[in-house]
Amino acid sequence: MSAKPKKSFTHVVRERYCKGCSICVAFCPKHVLALSGGKVRVERPADCIGCRLCELRCPDYAIEVYESGAESAGAEAGDVDYCLPPEAINE
Numbered sequence: 001m002s003a004k005p006k007k008s009f010t011h012v013v014r015e016r017y018c019k020g021c022s023i024c025v026a027f028c029p030k031h032v033l034a035l036s037g038g039k040v041r042v043e044r045p046a047d048c049i050g051c052r053l054c055e056l057r058c059p060d061y062a063i064e065v066y067e068s069g070a071e072s073a074g075a076e077a078g079d080v081d082y083c084l085p086p087e088a089i090n091e
Contacts, residue, residue: 008068009048015039017062024054024063033063 011032020038033054034043040063042048052065 007050009045009050010066010068011042011045011048011054012064012066013040013042014062017060019060019062021059023057023059027053027057029053 018039020035020040022035022040024040025033025035029051030044030047030049032042032044032048033040035041040054048065050065050067054063055065
């Protein structure tokens, strides 16, 4: 019986939108996120379980979580126009 490979997740943080409220940090059950310099940063990405509570609770849409390597993950971080509000990006 072979063990399933552990899923990994990619975090996209829009520092421009982050106001440092730390709601995402407080709701992360695995303590993946931390505040640094008044902005959220991904401190322990390998511990992420993909619950997306950070993404759901962020009042400013400053963070997104994607399964790494998933075909349905949406746009790559480099393909997103960060001048647009996140709700305006439809794929």
